[in-house]
Amino acid sequence: MVITGKHILHSAFYLAATLLCVAMYFIMLRAEFLAAVEVLVYIGSIVVLILFALMLTRTKVGEDTNISNNQKVFAALTAVILFVSLTLVFSYSKIDTVAENATALKISSIKDFSGILFTKYTLPFEIASILLLTALVGSIVIAMKEKLQTESETVVGQKSIDAGNTGNQNNENNVLANQGVQDIAAIDKNIGSNLAGSSETMVGDVLPDTDDAKGEGQKGEN
Amino acid sequence: MHLQLGFELKLLYFLVMSAVLLGIGIYGVLTRRHLVHILLSIELILNAALINLIAFSAFTTPDKMTGQMFAVFIIVVAACEVGVGLAIILSVYRKKNTVDIDNMNILKW
Numbered sequence: 001m002v003i004t005g006k007h008i009l010h011s012a013f014y015l016a017a018t019l020l021c022v023a024m025y026f027i028m029l030r031a032e033f034l035a036a037v038e039v040l041v042y043i044g045s046i047v048v049l050i051l052f053a054l055m056l057t058r059t060k061v062g063e064d065t066n067i068s069n070n071q072k073v074f075a076a077l078t079a080v081i082l083f084v085s086l087t088l089v090f091s092y093s094k095i096d097t098v099a100e101n102a103t104a105l106k107i108s109s110i111k112d113f114s115g116i117l118f119t120k121y122t123l124p125f126e127i128a129s130i131l132l133l134t135a136l137v138g139s140i141v142i143a144m145k146e147k148l149q150t151e152s153e154t155v156v157g158q159k160s161i162d163a164g165n166t167g168n169q170n171n172e173n174n175v176l177a178n179q180g181v182q183d184i185a186a187i188d189k190n191i192g193s194n195l196a197g198s199s200e201t202m203v204g205d206v207l208p209d210t211d212d213a214k215g216e217g218q219k220g221e222n
Numbered sequence: 223m224h225l226q227l228g229f230e231l232k233l234l235y236f237l238v239m240s241a242v243l244l245g246i247g248i249y250g251v252l253t254r255r256h257l258v259h260i261l262l263s264i265e266l267i268l269n270a271a272l273i274n275l276i277a278f279s280a281f282t283t284p285d286k287m288t289g290q291m292f293a294v295f296i297i298v299v300a301a302c303e304v305g306v307g308l309a310i311i312l313s314v315y316r317k318k319n320t321v322d323i324d325n326m327n328i329l330k331w
Contacts, residue, residue: 008259015262018266018269022243025236026273026276029277031276031279031280031293033290034293034294041297042269042297045301046304049304049308050258050262050308054258056315071252072253074252075248075249076249078248078252079245079249082244083245086241090237090238090241113287116287117294124295128298128299131302134302135302135305135306136305139305139306139308139309142306142310143313
């Protein structure tokens with residue numbers, strides 16, 4: 001249902017349910033810490049982040065009739081062939097006999113986990129933290145640059161409107177951009193006056209309207 | 223491994239489950255047109271890999287927990303990937319006013 005849902009918000013929620021089931025699998029496999037991490041990181045942050053991005057890019061959040069392209073048959077064929085071949089390989093190789101040789105499954109405590117993580121795997125841990133920092137800075141830079149660019153574009157659009165240059169294609173975009181600039185100005189005033197008040201206006205601005213969504217999206221980067 | 227569930231859990235069950243998730247995710251990546259939808263499908267594929275790693279870790283080397291360590295790092299990388307991917311989607315949306323992947327052909331020769 002994650003991939004067949006017509007409503008993309010619904011499919012994000014289905015993804016959360018699927019991830020919860022995966023966390024149940026982890027508990028079954030005696031990896032309680034990873035189950036907690038799965039719930040916290042995936043459901044708590046990734047799905048919420050995706051929902052947030054969907055709110056920012058509200059093009060057509062509603063029912064989308066044409067959600068898939070014309071590769072459906074080949075994609076289904078690929079997926080089914082992959083699944084069948086993997087299952088055959090798994091069932092014909094004597095995996096479970098290997099597993100039976102292992103010692104009885106012991107409950108992995110967080111103490112053992114952290115002991116191994118901070119002694120044997122210290123360097124990967126640090127590299128992972130650096131990777132997180134890099135991704136954080138990188139995503140901010142990607143979003144910020146576009147914001148500056150769109151601001152300059154809106155200024156150009158304003159000038160062109162002032163000059164009376166109303167092209168067919170650019171006219172609607174310019175009007176939209178002007179309203180976005182006005183939204184930003186209003187929101188900046190609100191932020192200057194009162195932070196709590198600005199959050200209230202932020203909630204009020206999330207009305208299903210493309211202009212408001214645009215202003216909201218640009219404001220989110222401030 | 224014998225759990226108190228009334229039946230015996232086998233490694234094969236977990237592997238088949240992860241293969242199912244992988245197939246669903248690949249189908250989603252190949253067919254959807256919305257960029258965020260594709261990101262969701264990639265999350266499914268990553269979770270299939272996670273189940274595989276943790277199942278092998280739990281059934282073969284439960285003392286060393288190597289698979290669990292790898293799973294932690296995979297979760298970190300997945301979080302980074304989603305953050306950067308959503309930033310790219312936002313910037314693409316601002317530039318082209320759409321998130322339809324069929325419209326993104328500026329790299330096409």
